Amino acid sequence: MYVHMLLEAMETGVPFIALGRELLMEPHWIEKIRSGKEAEIRTTLSKKDQHELVIPEPLWEKLIGIKGWLPVVE
Numbered sequence: 738m739y740v741h742m743l744l745e746a747m748e749t750g751v752p753f754i755a756l757g758r759e760l761l762m763e764p765h766w767i768e769k770i771r772s773g774k775e776a777e778i779r780t781t782l783s784k785k786d787q788h789e790l791v792i793p794e795p796l797w798e799k800l801i802g803i804k805g806w807l808p809v810v811e
Contacts (some may be wrong), residue, residue, distance in 0.1 A: 761807070780808065783810050
């Protein structure tokens with residue numbers, strides 16, 4: 738999700754905004770937005786990220802197997 742879209746959505750007063758995919762790729766997404774560090778937000782995943790994010794192999798295989806859901810790079 739683009740940051741400006743999130744900020745616009747938050748201004749509408751909507752009580753819930755889905756960030757599941759974004760938080761899966763970048764667990765510190767909210768903190769980085771709040772502190773103005775949008776440029777540091779991870780927007781793609783690679784095999785090395787699996788270990789940093791502590792995603793077990795079976796779950797990782799399922800997640801990357803859903804074509805187009807996660808932007809995985811080699």
